[in-house]
Amino acid sequence: METIRRCGERFGAGVRRVFLADHVSNRLVLKGSLGAEKARLLNEIRVALDHPDQARLRPLWQRDL
Numbered sequence: 357m358e359t360i361r362r363c364g365e366r367f368g369a370g371v372r373r374v375f376l377a378d379h380v381s382n383r384l385v386l387k388g389s390l391g392a393e394k395a396r397l398l399n400e401i402r403v404a405l406d407h408p409d410q411a412r413l414r415p416l417w418q419r420d421l
Contacts, residue, residue: 373391385412
C-alpha cells in the first residue's frame with residue numbers, strides 16, 4: 357500500500373486517468389480517477405495504513421491465490 361500511495365501522490369490534478377488496484381492480490385481495492393478523485397484515493401490509502409481496522413480491506417480468505 358505504501359508503494360501505491362507514493363505513486364498516487366505524484367500525479368497532478370490535471371491528469372485524466374483511471375486508477376485501478378482491484379486485483380485479487382490487493383488487500384485494499386481502489387478504483388477512481390486520478391484527477392478528480394485523487395484526494396479520496398489517497399485518503400483511503402492513509403486510513404488503510406494508519407487504521408487498518410477502519411479500512412475497507414479485502415478479507416484475507418478472499419486473497420487466497
